[in-house]
Amino acid sequence: MLTIYHWEPNANSGKPILAAFEKGVEFESRYIDMLAFEQHAPEYLKVNPNGTVPAMVHDGVLVPESTVMMEYIDGAFAGPRLRPEDPFERWRMRWWCRYFDQVVGPSISMFGWSFFVGPAMRERDPEELRARIERIPLKERRIAWSKAIYGTFSPEEMAESGRRIAQGVRHLEAALSERAWVAGATYSLADIAGFNMLAGLPLMNPQVANDTVTPHILEWLRKINERPAIRRSFALGRTELVRRYAHLDRNAAPAAGGQHA
Amino acid sequence: MPRLPQAASMLELYHWEPNGSWLKPLIALHEKGLKFRSHYVQVLSLEQHRPGFLPPSRETQLPLEGEGPILIHDGRQVTESLFIMEYLEDAFAQPSLRPEEPILHARILAWGRFINEVFMPAVSTLGCQAYLAPQLQAQASPAFAQLVAQIPSNYVREAWQSALANFYPQDLIEDSRRKVALGVRRLEDALASAPWLVGAGYTLADIDAFSICHSLPTLTPDLVSESATPQLLQWLARIAERPAVRAALAMSRTGRPEQAFAPGPEHSRWG
Numbered sequence: 001m002l003t004i005y006h007w008e009p010n011a012n013s014g015k016p017i018l019a020a021f022e023k024g025v026e027f028e029s030r031y032i033d034m035l036a037f038e039q040h041a042p043e044y045l046k047v048n049p050n051g052t053v054p055a056m057v058h059d060g061v062l063v064p065e066s067t068v069m070m071e072y073i074d075g076a077f078a079g080p081r082l083r084p085e086d087p088f089e090r091w092r093m094r095w096w097c098r099y100f101d102q103v104v105g106p107s108i109s110m111f112g113w114s115f116f117v118g119p120a121m122r123e124r125d126p127e128e129l130r131a132r133i134e135r136i137p138l139k140e141r142r143i144a145w146s147k148a149i150y151g152t153f154s155p156e157e158m159a160e161s162g163r164r165i166a167q168g169v170r171h172l173e174a175a176l177s178e179r180a181w182v183a184g185a186t187y188s189l190a191d192i193a194g195f196n197m198l199a200g201l202p203l204m205n206p207q208v209a210n211d212t213v214t215p216h217i218l219e220w221l222r223k224i225n226e227r228p229a230i231r232r233s234f235a236l237g238r239t240e241l242v243r244r245y246a247h248l249d250r251n252a253a254p255a256a257g258g259q260h261a
Numbered sequence: 262m263p264r265l266p267q268a269a270s271m272l273e274l275y276h277w278e279p280n281g282s283w284l285k286p287l288i289a290l291h292e293k294g295l296k297f298r299s300h301y302v303q304v305l306s307l308e309q310h311r312p313g314f315l316p317p318s319r320e321t322q323l324p325l326e327g328e329g330p331i332l333i334h335d336g337r338q339v340t341e342s343l344f345i346m347e348y349l350e351d352a353f354a355q356p357s358l359r360p361e362e363p364i365l366h367a368r369i370l371a372w373g374r375f376i377n378e379v380f381m382p383a384v385s386t387l388g389c390q391a392y393l394a395p396q397l398q399a400q401a402s403p404a405f406a407q408l409v410a411q412i413p414s415n416y417v418r419e420a421w422q423s424a425l426a427n428f429y430p431q432d433l434i435e436d437s438r439r440k441v442a443l444g445v446r447r448l449e450d451a452l453a454s455a456p457w458l459v460g461a462g463y464t465l466a467d468i469d470a471f472s473i474c475h476s477l478p479t480l481t482p483d484l485v486s487e488s489a490t491p492q493l494l495q496w497l498a499r500i501a502e503r504p505a506v507r508a509a510l511a512m513s514r515t516g517r518p519e520q521a522f523a524p525g526p527e528h529s530r531w532g
Contacts, residue, residue: 069367088334094341102529
């Protein structure tokens with residue numbers, strides 16, 4: 001029995017969900033509402049003491065970290081292979097997953113938290129928020145939530161995140177102009193990780209990612225957006241968030257030149 | 262006797278002293294009995310940033326672990342010390358340093374994330390302050406500073422500049438000590454219930470963590486000692502006895518590999 005505890009099916013939560021659907025693996029979906037702080041509630045901490053989302057449990061065993069969960073899903077279950085057979089392409093898959101996890105992802109999420117999560121949070125009772133933050137088990141996550149909720153990212157931090165997103169986009173555009181998929185000739189976990197990090201970017205930073213400047217990225221996002229597994233993944237969302245991916249629909253107006261801002 | 266498992270395969274490793282990121286692939290290559298050509302890089306002379314050094318690939322132009330080793334296999338560059346070891350496992354299956362069971366591989370990768378994102382940056386900061394900065398004060402010249410100024414990766418360049426200026430703010434040092442203490446505690450706890458970090462035997466996780474911990478009895482003796490971390494010290498000694506590890510450490514040219522530090526991975530910017 002496989003259970004995935006997740007929030008909206010994007011970013012880190014989207015990674016094991018999409019990998020499982022691509023693999024054709026049945027799993028139990030447990031929606032954790034991060035905006036209601038369910039990830040720090042005692043019942044959830046019994047599952048994942050770190051209080052981070054997503055979490056995955058297979059036959060009673062906790063599998064940590066979203067990128068690691070994807071490798072686990074590919075290794076533990078039968079189904080289409082999601083890691084390249086060629087050792088070099090497999091290395092490249094891991095390199096890009098690490099680049100997304102450590103450089104691009106945190107920068108994008110700083111924007112996301114600053115523009116979406118923070119403002120929504122600040123409409124709530126300040127005392128309740130303070131108590132919620134104190135309950136977060138990991139110091140790093142406490143600092144992250146506190147910065148997001150109180151909007152205390154400095155202009156320098158935001159500028160640096162913007163620079164990293166731009167670098168990541170340039171780098172990925174160059175890679176996708178050389179090959180069909182991020183790691184090489186086949187669709188892999190690096191594409192699953194990249195889509196979940198970047199799918200909203202043409203909407204959030206249209207000046208950085210659009211049909212004119214990054215045609216290969218847009219085509220790659222649309223190609224993944226058409227996969228049946230993505231439709232099943234999006235169906236697990238409960239908020240407006242996945243509707244934001246409508247810009248990837250080929251029948252929708254092209255996301256060129258930044259008019260979508 | 263080292264052997265070439267595939268006639269056409271040619272392995273080359275660009276590395277510095279056997280410490281930290283450079284130590285990991287050296288141990289893995291020796292453990293697997295793979296013959297390789299060693300290129301010793303004069304990292305403190307910035308040989309790796311001078312014109313004429315290996316032209317980087319699409320991926321290797323963006324270092325994710327600071328200064329580190331480069332494996333070349335049949336002309337293709339492979340970087341990131343843990344992923345070099347994973348690559349060697351994928352390309353040369355036997356003898357295996359990685360269990361077949363997916364959950365054990367997942368645990369190796371999860372240790373790897375903690376080691377790379379929390380532990381290595383912290384150990385590297387403390388090591389650079391203790392050893393790199395004083396060496397640079399003695400040897401640096403305007404030409405050297407100019408070479409540093411041209412390093413393309415921002416965080417790598419800034420870490421070299423901090424060492425040149427011996428600039429280590431107190432909060433950075435305290436945060437690094439906190440992270441080293443956290444890592445040491447996690448390792449000591451894991452080793453209290455099992456002789457190895459993942460599963461029943463010695464794996465890539467042990468090599469990954471050992472390579473970062475090898476310097477700690479010297480660098481942070483208050484955090485790693487007989488009284489503070491008995492299990493960790495026994496584990497270090499068990500690994501250091503292995504012929505492959507001895508062979509890797511014997512590739513030191515300074516005789517003090519545990520004092521060899523250059524900028525490592527970036528500290529995570531937020532949560």
